[in-house]
Amino acid sequence: MGFFDILALVIPATIFLAAPLIFTALGGLFSERSGVVNIGLEGLMVIGAFTGILTTLYLEGFGFGVWSPWLSLIAAVVIGALFSLLHAVASITLKADQIVSGVALNFLAVGLSVFLVRNIFGKGQTDYVAHRISRENIPVLQDIPIIGPLFFERVYYTSFIAIAAAFIVWYVVFYTPFGLRLRSVGEHPMAADTMGIKVNRMRYIGVMLSGAFAGMGGAVFALTTAGNFAGNTIVGQGFMALAALIFGKWHPLGAFGAAIFFGLAQSLSITGQSIPLLANVPQVYLLIAPYVLTILALAGFVGKAEAPKAIGKPYEKGSR
Amino acid sequence: MIHKWLTGKATNILIPIIAVFLGILVGAIIMLFIGQNPFTGYAALINGAFGDIYYFGEMLRMMTPLILAGLAVAFAFRTGLFNIGVEGQLIVGWLASVWVGVAVEAPMFIHLPLSIAAGAIAGALWGFIPGFLKARFYVHEVIVTIMMNYVALYTANHLIRTYLLVPGERTERISTTASLASPFLQSLTDFSRLHYGFFLAIFACVVLWFVLWKTTLGYELRAVGYNKHASHYAGMNVNTNIILAMVISGGFAGVAGAMEGLGTYGYMSILSGFTGTGFDGIAVALLGANTSIGVFLAAALFGALKIGAPNMQSAAGIPPELVDIVIALIIFFVASSYLIRLVINRLQKEGK
Numbered sequence: 001m002g003f004f005d006i007l008a009l010v011i012p013a014t015i016f017l018a019a020p021l022i023f024t025a026l027g028g029l030f031s032e033r034s035g036v037v038n039i040g041l042e043g044l045m046v047i048g049a050f051t052g053i054l055t056t057l058y059l060e061g062f063g064f065g066v067w068s069p070w071l072s073l074i075a076a077v078v079i080g081a082l083f084s085l086l087h088a089v090a091s092i093t094l095k096a097d098q099i100v101s102g103v104a105l106n107f108l109a110v111g112l113s114v115f116l117v118r119n120i121f122g123k124g125q126t127d128y129v130a131h132r133i134s135r136e137n138i139p140v141l142q143d144i145p146i147i148g149p150l151f152f153e154r155v156y157y158t159s160f161i162a163i164a165a166a167f168i169v170w171y172v173v174f175y176t177p178f179g180l181r182l183r184s185v186g187e188h189p190m191a192a193d194t195m196g197i198k199v200n201r202m203r204y205i206g207v208m209l210s211g212a213f214a215g216m217g218g219a220v221f222a223l224t225t226a227g228n229f230a231g232n233t234i235v236g237q238g239f240m241a242l243a244a245l246i247f248g249k250w251h252p253l254g255a256f257g258a259a260i261f262f263g264l265a266q267s268l269s270i271t272g273q274s275i276p277l278l279a280n281v282p283q284v285y286l287l288i289a290p291y292v293l294t295i296l297a298l299a300g301f302v303g304k305a306e307a308p309k310a311i312g313k314p315y316e317k318g319s320r
Numbered sequence: 321m322i323h324k325w326l327t328g329k330a331t332n333i334l335i336p337i338i339a340v341f342l343g344i345l346v347g348a349i350i351m352l353f354i355g356q357n358p359f360t361g362y363a364a365l366i367n368g369a370f371g372d373i374y375y376f377g378e379m380l381r382m383m384t385p386l387i388l389a390g391l392a393v394a395f396a397f398r399t400g401l402f403n404i405g406v407e408g409q410l411i412v413g414w415l416a417s418v419w420v421g422v423a424v425e426a427p428m429f430i431h432l433p434l435s436i437a438a439g440a441i442a443g444a445l446w447g448f449i450p451g452f453l454k455a456r457f458y459v460h461e462v463i464v465t466i467m468m469n470y471v472a473l474y475t476a477n478h479l480i481r482t483y484l485l486v487p488g489e490r491t492e493r494i495s496t497t498a499s500l501a502s503p504f505l506q507s508l509t510d511f512s513r514l515h516y517g518f519f520l521a522i523f524a525c526v527v528l529w530f531v532l533w534k535t536t537l538g539y540e541l542r543a544v545g546y547n548k549h550a551s552h553y554a555g556m557n558v559n560t561n562i563i564l565a566m567v568i569s570g571g572f573a574g575v576a577g578a579m580e581g582l583g584t585y586g587y588m589s590i591l592s593g594f595t596g597t598g599f600d601g602i603a604v605a606l607l608g609a610n611t612s613i614g615v616f617l618a619a620a621l622f623g624a625l626k627i628g629a630p631n632m633q634s635a636a637g638i639p640p641e642l643v644d645i646v647i648a649l650i651i652f653f654v655a656s657s658y659l660i661r662l663v664i665n666r667l668q669k670e671g672k
Contacts, residue, residue, distance in 0.1 A: 039404075039462070086652070096655035099402055099462055103602055104651035111644030118639035119354050235593050239466055246463060284478035291467035295449075298459040307460070 004146075009271050010264070011150045015159045018263025020045070020221035022162040024241035025248065025255040026169045027213025032250060033173065034206025035186035035310040039102030040087050041214050042238025043109030047083045048076040048218025050113035053229040054120075056129045069133045069223045073158075073216060080215015081208045083109070088207040092200050095314040106238075114231040125230035133158055133223045158220045165213075166256035173252055182206055186308035189315040199315045217241065243294040250308060262290040335660050336607050336614070339653035340621065347646040351638060361638045368631025369624040375631075377509025380518050381584060383623035385410070387521040388576035389601025390619055391528050392443075392569045394610040398532055399565035400545035405450060405465025406573040407598025408472030409443035411591065413574025415476045416442035418581040418588045419484065421494030431497040436520075436578045443574015444567045446472060451566025455559035461566065469594065477590050490589040500583035515583035524572065525612040531568075541565050573598065603647055606654045622647060 024041050031038040038044075055075040059068035086108070090101040117126055138152040173179035184192040185202045193199050218234055226233045244262055248254030269286035272278040348358035369379050389406050396403035403409075417439035424431060450464040484491040500515040508514075532538040543551040544561045552558045576597065581588055604622060608614025625647065629640035653660070 037462075039466070090652055090656050094656040094658045096652075096658065099404070100602070100606060100651060100655040103404070103599070104648050104655060107599070107603070107644060107648035107651065111641045111648055115350075115639045115641035115645060118641060232593060236470060239470070242463075243467060282478060282482075284474050287474040288471045291470045295453070295459075295464050295467050298463060299453050299457045 006275050007150060010267055012155065013267035013271060014260065014264045016156055016224065017266045018259045019159045019162040020217040020237055021241045021244050021259035021262060022166055022256055023217035023220060024214045024238060025244040025259050026165055026252060027210035028242055028245045029169065029250060029252060029255055030206045031210035032245065032311055033186045033308055034182050034203045035189060035308060036091055036203050036207050037098040037102060037312050038210050039099055040105030041242050042234065043106035044080050044084055044211050044214035045218030045238040046109040046113055046234045048080045048215030049222035049233050050229050051076040051079040051215065052219030052222045053126050053129060056223065057127060060130055066131050068131050072223065073219050076215040076219030077212045081212040084207050084211025088204050092203050098312055110231055117229065126228045128228045132227055156224055158224060166252055170252035186310055189310050214238065240290055243290055247294045247297045265289045331661060331664055332609055334664065335657045336609060336654060338660050339650050342653045343646045343650035346649050347642055350642065350645060356636065356638050360636045361632055364632045364635035365628040368628035374510035374512050375627055377512030377514040379623045379627040381512060381514045382627050383619045384517045384521045384579045385576040385597045386600055386604055386619040386623055387616060388524055388572050388579060389597050390604030390608060390615040391524055392572035393601045393605035394608065394615055395528060395572060396565055396569040397605060397610045398545050399541045399561060401562065401565055402462050403465055403566065403569045404462055405468045406601045407594050408469035409446040409570040409573035410577040410595065410598045411472045411476050412446045413439035413443035413577030414581040414588050415479060417578035418491055418494055421498035421582055422492045426497065428497040435498040435582055436575060439574040439578030440571040443577060444571040447566040447570020448563065451563040455562045473591060473594065480588060480590050491587045493586050494582060498582055499586060501586065513584050517579040517583040524575065525616050529612040603651050606651055
């Protein structure tokens with residue numbers, strides 16, 4: 001097997017496995033940059049996947065055909081944002097422990113979605129959707145030698161949206177007034193309050209954006225890879241996205257790079273058996289790599305990852 | 321955050337009760353929403369957990385790892401640490417206990433304690449890593465423990481697949497000298513899988529209470545949980561206490577895993593996902609307000625809910641996942657006790 005064949009095997013798989021992670025990690029970035037820990041990303045992805053599949057099935061029934069999955073992505077974004085309100089209300093308004101609230105969100109997402117699936121379909125998983133988000137050849141670009149077949153043949157548009165989103169979020173968070181306010185309530189809420197920024201409102205926006213992005217991430221995974229929804233459709237992708245966010249040091253492009261890297265580790269753990277050099281490496285090393293690397297990054301062995309200063313603390317006016 | 325939950329005794333008892341009530345109430349509303357009768361639903365649930373001595377035995381069996389996982393979370397909580405890694409510590413404890421149970425040959429009075437200890441040590445080791453990283457590098461234990469869960473899951477599966485595999489995607493059965501299975505308890509409960517581990521879990525409740533409230537170590541651990549800086553000023557070694565708390569917490573979690581390995585199953589399967597028991601332990605500890613008795617009662621409630629759930633499906637046509645929703649809501653309500661406290665305080669003021 002030649003070098004190019006290996007690349008042709010690994011690169012497309014990496015990009016398409018990374019897309020849901022990119023979306024979700026960017027979502028987590030909004031929440032955590034505003035000072036609210038979001039362990040609930042996993043649950044938000046579950047809700048996104050559930051909404052994506054269910055809406056697609058219904059829209060197909062109404063005759064929307066190939067447009068159904070695309071419209072469902074919008075539905076998943078909206079429902080994801082609404083569902084994240086639970087976390088926002090509990091952890092911002094009711095000053096609940098943000099980690100506990102996130103844990104509860106994960107429980108609730110799986111329980112509620114599987115409960116509804118069982119109630120609607122009478123079994124533990126949904127039917128398969130007829131129209132997934134399809135793989136397309138990008139015109140013109142696919143004709144570029146070498147790069148074309150690797151990056152632009154049989155690809156998902158959602159992967160490119162994910163990559164674009166990373167750069168847009170980077171711009172928004174670091175070069176707009178909104179981004180500055182978001183970061184300021186996460187670093188020093190009292191100073192932000194003094195400057196007239198509504199701390200809790202910014203945090204609500206941060207958490208709801210995380211719900212929207214994670215909902216998108218879950219739906220993209222369900223509508224490209226899974227094709228149906230069950231309790232085990234989303235198993236750990238949300239936590240891996242959280243890891244990508246931390247490994248990327250709470251920076252949009254860092255999170256993007258980390259998500260691509262974790263996507264690579266995942267794709268190697270799947271395709272590794274057919275790659276000569278990796279065939280003898282036990283799969284387990286690739287499976288645990290993202291998590292071990294994140295721990296090492298936190299401990300400062302791979303560049304220090306520092307969280308926003310005010311993360312995890314509810315804001316009380318007048319407290320110091 | 322945590323110490324707020326420890327003030328006001330009456331409110332402390334009231335909040336979990338109100339949270340459970342609200343959780344069950346919202347569960348009832350959800351049943352109404354899908355066109356079912358909540359009374360039929362909950363009757364089926366109660367019947368499923370207590371209607372038959374077999375299911376009662378299964379409920380006690382279910383409680384065993386829940387108690388230990390809850391104690392693990394509670395113990396760390398008392399020192400101001402959030403151990404989300406109970407799941408992973410449970411998995412490595414399960415594997416280690418089964419490994420010793422399979423590989424070692426010894427008379428029961430050595431073999432059984434040795435196997436349980438292996439589970440405890442493995443769990444403790446898995447808890448040591450986040451504790452050490454917290455103490456030495458100030459890394460938040462929540463993220464590390466989450467990551468350690470996945471490392472535990474994949475590593476355990478890899479070790480089983482490489483060294484211990486027998487047909488059926490699992491390890492060999494442990495030798496009888498390492499087994500907690502009890503023909504006596506089984507015959508009492510119409511051959512449920514109830515085992516002696518249940519008494520060990522009760523004993524662990526006592527141990528937690530004793531260590532936390534009757535020893536210098538416990539005093540220091542709680543002091544660090546209340547106020548790190550004051551403890552440091554008083555001459556306590558904060559870092560050592562953080563590591564110790566995580567090690568002991570992990571030890572409890574490892575024993576929870578040993579209960580599954582030596583008691584319920586007698587082997588370990590390749591896990592396709594998390595067992596969920598470790599995460600349920602978080603709910604148990606929160607609802608139990610991090611006390612021994614509270615953890616026991618909360619484990620009883622969740623054990624009953626989980627064992628009774630399948631009967632909701634068969635007897636009332638209600639998906640058993642309703643129970644998961646109710647548990648999640650209970651955690652939400654306990655966590656949002658700010659609201660409940662506010663209402664209670666308001667009522668008390670009006671009463672005066």
